[in-house]
Amino acid sequence: DIQMTQSPASLSASLGETVTIECRASEDIYNGLAWYQQKPGKSPQLLIYNANSLHTGVPSRFSGSGSGTQYSLKINSLQSEDVASYFCQQYYNYPLTFGSGTKLEIK
Amino acid sequence: QVTLKESGPGMLQPSKTLSLTCSFSGFSLSTSGMVVSWIRQPSGKSLEWLAAIDWDGDKYYNPSLKSRLTVSKDTSNTQVFLKITSVDIADTATYYCARTIAAIFPFDYWGQGVMVTVSS
Numbered sequence: 001d002i003q004m005t006q007s008p009a010s011l012s013a014s015l016g017e018t019v020t021i022e023c024r025a026s027e028d029i030y031n032g033l034a035w036y037q038q039k040p041g042k043s044p045q046l047l048i049y050n051a052n053s054l055h056t057g058v059p060s061r062f063s064g065s066g067s068g069t070q071y072s073l074k075i076n077s078l079q080s081e082d083v084a085s086y087f088c089q090q091y092y093n094y095p096l097t098f099g100s101g102t103k104l105e106i107k
Numbered sequence: 108q109v110t111l112k113e114s115g116p117g118m119l120q121p122s123k124t125l126s127l128t129c130s131f132s133g134f135s136l137s138t139s140g141m142v143v144s145w146i147r148q149p150s151g152k153s154l155e156w157l158a159a160i161d162w163d164g165d166k167y168y169n170p171s172l173k174s175r176l177t178v179s180k181d182t183s184n185t186q187v188f189l190k191i192t193s194v195d196i197a198d199t200a201t202y203y204c205a206r207t208i209a210a211i212f213p214f215d216y217w218g219q220g221v222m223v224t225v226s227s
Binding site: 001032034036042043044045046049055087089091092094095096097098099100101 | 144152153154155156159167168169170171203205207211212213214215217218219220
């Protein structure tokens with residue numbers, strides 16, 4: 001199985017700041033990497049796919065980058081509605097696996 | 108408009124079999140490449156992919172749970188089912204079904220989830 005190591009586990013930032021969340025795969029996943037946002041009591045929503053492609057309707061302040069085993073999600077100009085948990089997921093190979101999640105709060 | 112909705116028993120006793128249904132609309136599982144997966148999430152924890160079935164009837168399972176899982180679909184290709192045998196407290200979670208449009212693609216639509224509690 002491909003292990004996904006996500007950091008940090010939690011993050012507190014001020015409105016307008018830029019935050020970055022990292023995800024490391026245990027082997028090369030060839031950009032088969034997605035980022036999801038999950039608000040409390042809701043199902044996850046796709047933000048980024050193929051490591052750096054913005055899903056339809058997602059604000060442009062979200063961006064993804066990386067390759068090989070190292071990937072990151074950046075949120076520019078943090079907004080109050082960005083308070084959520086964020087998960088990475090590899091879909092390069094079965095079994096599909098997720099990172100442990102990052103809980104983002106506003107200072 | 109693509110929608111998925113999970114249904115299940117809400118609560119069941121340890122050692123029983125959990126049966127879940129994912130009912131969806133806005134797409135057909137007979138469309139080439141389409142896949143529906145089951146994912147679960149214990150409260151406050153991360154997501155765990157359980158199983159998937161594709162448009163061609165091929166099935167994929169998480170090896171850690173494979174012996175207890177059975178995924179299937181109906182002949183009209185509008186429902187997917189998951190059975191988990193011999194449940195215990197560790198199976199308490201919110202269960203989601205989600206769609207991918209190809210095997211090597213992320214989940215673009217998710218159901219709202221159904222909470223399942225295993226308790227005696």
